Amino acid sequence: MGALMLQGTGSDVGKSVLVAGLCRALANRGLSVRPFKPQNMSNNAAVTEDGGEIGRAQALQAIACRVPPHTDMNPVLLKPQADRTSQLIVHGKVRGTLGSGNFRAARGALLDEVLASYRRLRSACDLVVVEGAGSPAEINLRAGDIANMGFARAAGVPVVLVGDIDRGGVIAAIVGTRAVIAPDDAAMIRGFIINKFRGDPALFEDGYRAIQDRAGWRGYGVVPWLAATVRLPSEDAVVLDRSARPRGGRHIVACPILPRISNFDDLDPLKLEPEVELVMVPPGTPIPGDAALVVLPGSKATIADLAFLGAQGWDIDILAHRRRGGMILGLCGGYQMLGRSVADPLGIEGPPGTVEGLGLLDVATRLSPAKMLRTASGTALGAPVHGYEMHMGETDGPDAAQPFALLDETGADGAISADGRVIGTYLHGLLASPDLRGVLLQRFGAIGSGRDHAADVDAALDEIALELERHLDIDALLTLAMTAEPIAP
Structure with missing residues (x-):
């Protein structure tokens, strides 16, 4: 069928969870779906059945698709090991170390391998849901980019931009992204999603229309704060200080x-x-x-x-x-x-x-x-x-x-x-x-509850998928995915 990419106005706007939720929603519709993240930077990783490692978020997204995790789902993984160096993982295996001096050149040279993984996934399923990294608005990182617009343009995958309303300034974040990125990159973005909304969505109708008018992109929906998200594994250490609040356990x-x-x-x-x-x-x-x-x-x-x-x-x-x-x-x-x-x-x-x-x-x-x-x-x-x-x-x-x-x-x-x-x-x-x-x-x-963690995660994915079905225009997103360029023979 095709492919769709979610990019964000910044880090921690909820891209990983939305991709997982979409994957489960589409799998529940009977589609064969695969997750994909061209480049990830995380020290939270999972071992795949083909003997490699990928980012934990992509392993969770594979669970959402009800398929085993595979190294093609995250072909490039950077694992920070010092302030200025990262271990480079390509197709699940260690390939060396990247420092601040050689990061951009080495990263750009990996685009062909990223595209090879994407094509293999695309040929094996109905739909690939792609997750970007960070934000395309980080234009200082655009040269040699393989995580956001560099991949989207090379693969011909339409993009939907995710904005986090909970942190504030979502109108400026989305419209500002449109203002700072290059016109050819902006042309890849076909719409936006508002994420982490608390309260009555009717209160944001004027803001929603303002984004559509000023950015020229259509909206695909407003996603409420998803309570089930706390039952999913967290990928980024930035959330650790708020990941476990005291509950009064003995x-x-x-x-x-x-x-x-x-x-x-x-x-x-x-x-x-x-x-x-x-x-x-x-x-x-x-x-x-x-x-x-x-x-x-x-x-x-x-x-x-x-x-x-x-x-x-x-x-x-x-x-x-x-x-x-x-x-x-x-x-x-x-x-x-x-x-x-x-x-x-x-x-x-x-x-x-x-x-x-x-x-x-x-x-x-x-x-x-x-x-x-x-x-x-x-x-x-x-x-x-x-x-x-x-x-x-x-x-x-x-x-x-x-x-x-x-x-x-x-x-x-x-x-x-x-x-x-x-x-x-x-x-x-x-x-x-x-x-x-x-x-x-x-x-x-202490006395254990005996609860099955895997079953709890699976149930949370179903709850998130149901919320996305209620609040996103998934039919329109599927139509957009059909506009992705055909894969090379």
Whole structure:
């Protein structure tokens, strides 16, 4: 049939959720749909069935389409690992590191590979729903762009611009985008969507008409604030400080927000638990002294985040928590931090060297250039577990003789301290397994709900799809998608 691209007036305007919702709405209509994001920048990633990694948002969008995630859905992924460098992932595999000096040239050279992925997806389904990145109004990034108008024009895909009314200034954001982008880019935009509206849409009718008159684009609808969005995995760390508000649960689970935190959606299933209060601890704030469990999350740069943890005084908080008999769970990079040391002899994360860890597990880590990417299942703490591995490095030592998990294909994973209060594992996604989550909660006196996180996410996608059917002109969007240029033979 065709393709449609949603771009935004800025970051965090809700593009990812709208694409997921549209994918589910169209799949519910019986269409074969695929998500696509030419270039993503995120440390929240997922492992695909074809053995690579893509942005977490595209994995969620694949779930919305009811298809397995594939590397073609996000051919270029940038994973920030320092202030000015990012790991470059192409078609799911590490291809090197990009710095501020070579970013634009390297990015522009990837357009052919992006288009190849798009064509493969397009030939395998009825409709491709494409998500842009950031905003086309960032005209300083236009040269070599493959994420927004550079892709849209090369692929001939019509664009609908998404504006976030909740942050204010949506009229200026949409009309201003029209004013600053080049005429040939503006010609690709065929309409707009107002997102995150609270209250009576009738109050915005004059503003809606003003946008149509001033920008010359038609509106495709006003989407209300979608309550079900909070039950979906978040992709961007910018939302962490508001992702988990205290609810009065009897047992606090605290997680420090590290600068290069990754795969923090590992903790989302804890939001299902009424007896748990998930506290994401921002910099400058101590880890709560009454926490039952402290989670050290994944990190894209273990050594740098370990140093940051110490600079914040969080290492002192964690050691005090341990002395009080509290539990500690380290996930991937967090697992590496719990050991005696982290060695980086090849300078993968920065200057070669070895740093001391927290010393709470009798293990040591050696970073290596080979990246482990695989799905995994088995048992952990006596309960079934399903998840995935995504890490660079190997960890071993005496505490690994008491592993956290026994995986079906690879055997032992992780380590547990002699008293069972400190746990480390390379397994992401483990808390989504309801039986294992219940066993873990029991260790600090909480009773698990047994709720199925995957089923909860799926139900949320259906709720969002229904809202989009009510508030968007999806028939007109389908007609627009038909104007996409035919794919090359």
